[in-house]
Amino acid sequence: MRNAALLSWQPRLGRLFIYATLIAVAALYLIPLWVVLLTSFKTSADIRSGNLLSLPDVWVLEGWIKAWGTACTGVSCDGIRGYFVNSTVMVLPAVALSTLLGALNGYVLSLWRFKGSELLFGLLLFGCFIPFQVILLPMAQTLGWLGLANSTAGLVLVHVIYGLCFTTLFYRNFYQALPQEIIKAARLDGAGFFTIFWRIVLPLSGPITMVTLIWQFTAIWNDFLFGVVFSAGDNQPMTVALNNLVNTTAGVKEYNVDMAAAVLAALPTLLVYAVAGKYFVRGLTAGAIKG
Amino acid sequence: MTSLSICNVGKQYQKGATTLENINLEIRSGEFLILVGPSGCGKSTLMNMIAGLESVSSGQILLNQQDITHAAPSQRDIAMVFQSYALYPNMNVYDNIAFGLQIRKWPKDEIDAEVQRVAKLLQIDHLLKRKPAQLSGGQQQRVAMGRALARRPKVYLFDEPLSNLDAKLRVEMRTEVKKLHQRLGTTIVYVTHDQIEAMTLADRIAVMKDGVIQQLGTPQEIYQQPNNLFVASFIGSPAMNFIPVTVQHTAQGRFVELKDQSGTCLQLALPAGLAVKTDQQLVLGLRPEAFSEVQPHKLSQAQVQQGEFLVEMTEPTGPDTLTLLRINGAEVTARVAPQANPQAGAKLPLMLDASQALFFDPVSGERLRALAQPAAA
Incomplete structure (x- = not known):
């Protein structure tokens, strides 16, 4: 009897220990978010007097409204609203183009092999490992030649080029698992290069497209370096504006505004992950479609 | 009527390896020709060359006296059934069969009639709404054949179509392929490494080894008068x-x-x-x-x-x-x-x-x- 009871208790204790540890670690991990969110709803006086972790005395949206509409980023004081739009206008075409081109690249490199295609893929892959900083100067020069310096189009171009290495890698490895015979069958059915791509290959690419979209959206939205280097003034993305907002202090530092702006800046990526996160994991583990 | 001539066709790869040498075959209209040989003998390469999926290094391929040696696969009017069936996983059975017709810009009602005809012929008309993943191996096989039949091409190529089926189903489908051929009188080139399939189905068999046709003849000729030890040992079970x-x-x-x-x-x-x-x-x-x-x-x-x-x-x-x-x-x-x-x-x-x-x-x-x-x- 006693032995049986012991046996059933021991695993439960172990379970309890595991859960307690996990909850503690998760809580620790979430503290910054907690602080950021709570601070954004506090008044300046509340922040100065209170504890970092305490709940606001009064919940106010003051910081949020100011961050969105009237906070100063450098010389202008229109909040981050305009930059939010900038980022959106820049991110959408950059993500769409880099994903589509990556899909096309992957399609060619895995299903329409040619002499030297493996080498080309290797070189493209190499692009994933080039640090951002290395390409800043040559890229600035190139954008200047193209007449795209300090424009949204220029920033889109940079992100598309830099994103291609990753998107190509994703799609190429995904398409690698597609049976070559499907392509042969489609060719015999009379379909050409793009017909096969649009009608057969792309419809099969759901999981990997989810992965690529999330990956690219997160990377491009969160990018600061390219944004700060290749854009100026009114074209700057959200991340740069956030930096400017935090660094522009006229008198007292308004932590609630800074925090609200930070959450606003992070919101789109959080949203994307919340909506499509499960597809991300599924896409990464999916491997392939059976033929 | 359709005849396919393969004249002195050869295939060399760049590294100097010769896969096929001076292949000569005359496939008569309505004939069921089987290319048989061990793996690596070049039979699949030859079939891909007929289909236009691989380039021809030397020689000529004629379809109805017309040179198609370097024509694109889509211009040859040849259909192929693959070992893995190669169905389009994103399309249902109907669209799989209709795809080639849509590409060829057939009118919608004709496509519909054709898909129904083929589906009835192969007894898959109740499966038209299903995706390939929801079909059994035998059903997928039928859909693959249906896709080939729908276009009414001049020549059908079968690339080891039965080797992914289990033994019982393979024998059933073998009979079905033969019946289909007798009913439709189509010209078929069929690749297999299974000598029993070759014997049972073929009007004529071409036994290949190392890129060379060892013997071309009716199943009975090949069985009774093999040209050499290889053909004699390859055909017949148990072996000679x-x-x-x-x-x-x-x-x-x-x-x-x-x-x-x-x-x-x-x-x-x-x-x-x-x-x-x-x-x-x-x-x-x-x-x-x-x-x-x-x-x-x-x-x-x-x-x-x-x-x-x-x-x-x-x-x-x-x-x-x-x-x-x-x-x-x-x-x-x-x-x-x-x-x-x-x-x-x-x-x-x-x-x-x-x-x-x-x-x-x-x-x-x-x-x-x-x-x-x-x-x-």
């Missing part, structure tokens, strides 16, 4: 027995001896006109059915004789018991009726019918043919 023999000479003529371990010795007269010398080493080829239980009514026939052989092992297959003997040191399989009750280790009286005996040159592997009889014929 090869027995080393030495030509001997007496006043009656030339003969060879078959010696069993137990001391039995049969003498086999060589066919007249066989260009061999006394003491020459030959390989005697005898199908397993050349050895059988003694059937007294046949003993009177020419070239039939009997003797007692020591049985090494038996393999009952049901209708026959394959009985392993040892003759001139070589393992020999005999096809014996189970009623004769062959027992391992015991002696068994057997009948040898040498009327289908073949002789091969042991060095070149070529079959030695009897020269034309002077006057008798």
Whole structure:
């Protein structure tokens, strides 16, 4: 009897220990978010007097409204609203183009092999490992030649080029698992290069497209370096504006505004992950479609 | 009507490896031609070249006297059924069959009629809404054939279409393919490595090895008069027995001896006109059915004789018991009726019918043919 009871208790204790540890670690991990969110709803006086972790005395949206509409980023004081739009206008075409081109690249490199295609893929892959900083100067020069310096189009171009290495890698490895015979069958059915791509290959690419979209959206939205280097003034993305907002202090530092702006800046990526996160994991583990 | 000519076609890869050499084939309209050979013999390469999926290094391919050697696959009007079926996973059965017609810009109602016709023909009309992943292997196979049939192409290519099916279904589908061919009278080139498939389906078989056609002929020709040791060993199951023999000479003529371990010795007269010398080493080829239980009514026939052989092992297959003997040191399989009750280790009286005996040159592997009889014929 006693032995049986012991046996059933021991695993439960172990379970309890595991859960307690996990909850503690998760809580620790979430503290910054907690602080950021709570601070954004506090008044300046509340922040100065209170504890970092305490709940606001009064919940106010003051910081949020100011961050969105009237906070100063450098010389202008229109909040981050305009930059939010900038980022959106820049991110959408950059993500769409880099994903589509990556899909096309992957399609060619895995299903329409040619002499030297493996080498080309290797070189493209190499692009994933080039640090951002290395390409800043040559890229600035190139954008200047193209007449795209300090424009949204220029920033889109940079992100598309830099994103291609990753998107190509994703799609190429995904398409690698597609049976070559499907392509042969489609060719015999009379379909050409793009017909096969649009009608057969792309419809099969759901999981990997989810992965690529999330990956690219997160990377491009969160990018600061390219944004700060290749854009100026009114074209700057959200991340740069956030930096400017935090660094522009006229008198007292308004932590609630800074925090609200930070959450606003992070919101789109959080949203994307919340909506499509499960597809991300599924896409990464999916491997392939059976033929 | 449609005929396909393959003239001196060759395929060389860049690294100097020659995959196919001077292939010549004439496929008649409505003919069922099978390319058979071990893996790596170039049969699939040849098929891909006919389809236009691989480039042709030399020679010509003509379809109805029209040169299609370098035409794009879509311009050839050739359909192909693949080993993996290669159905489009994102489309349902209907769209899989309709795809080629849509690409060719058929009117919608004609596409619909054609898909229905093909689906009825193959008994898949109740599956049209399903995706390929929801079909069994046999159903996928039918859809793949349906896709090929729908376009009514000039030539059908089948690339090992049955090898992914389990044994029972394979036999069923084999029959179905043959029925379909008889009903539609289509021109079919069919690749397989399965010699039984080749024998049962083909009007003519081309046996390939190392990129060269070893023999082209009807199944019966290939079975009874193989050109060389390779063809003889590849076609037929269980395989043909090869027995080393030495030509001997007496006043009656030339003969060879078959010696069993137990001391039995049969003498086999060589066919007249066989260009061999006394003491020459030959390989005697005898199908397993050349050895059988003694059937007294046949003993009177020419070239039939009997003797007692020591049985090494038996393999009952049901209708026959394959009985392993040892003759001139070589393992020999005999096809014996189970009623004769062959027992391992015991002696068994057997009948040898040498009327289908073949002789091969042991060095070149070529079959030695009897020269034309002077006057008798």
